[in-house]
Amino acid sequence: MEVKVEKFYPFMVRMRSATLLGYADIRLDGLRIKGIKLIRKDNGGTFIVPPSVQTSQGEYVYVVEFADRGLRERVRKAISDYYKEHFEKD
Numbered sequence: 001m002e003v004k005v006e007k008f009y010p011f012m013v014r015m016r017s018a019t020l021l022g023y024a025d026i027r028l029d030g031l032r033i034k035g036i037k038l039i040r041k042d043n044g045g046t047f048i049v050p051p052s053v054q055t056s057q058g059e060y061v062y063v064v065e066f067a068d069r070g071l072r073e074r075v076r077k078a079i080s081d082y083y084k085e086h087f088e089k090d
Contacts, residue, residue, distance in 0.1 A: 001029050003074050005082040008038075017042050022087075024048075024079045028071075033064050038079050046080045048072070 003026060010022040018041045025034040035051035052060045066072035 001071065001074075003028055003078040005078055006032070008079070008082055008086065010083075010087050015039075021046075021083055024082070026075060026079065028075075036075070036079060038083055046076065046083075048076045048079060 005024055005026055007025040008022055009024075011020060012022070013020040018039045021038045021040055023034075024036045024038060025032065026036060027033075033051070037049040037051075038046060039049060040046050050062045050064045050066065052062050054060050066075065
């Protein structure tokens, strides 16, 4: 399954022990997922958070979940590589 980053919205916000780098829209074989967060931990590693919505009880639930760990890692790598190529300063 090919992972293609269609758009990245840089949006740097410092959090407790990490920094939100921005939001990505991706395409997976004809399926578009919008609003995946790219976060960098203080130790330099990155991770992704799928889009979520807030329920009437105030809880956040994911709209999309990656059931396969390998797919989640490919998506993380594609978004992280795109960010490094287009937005990181050398």
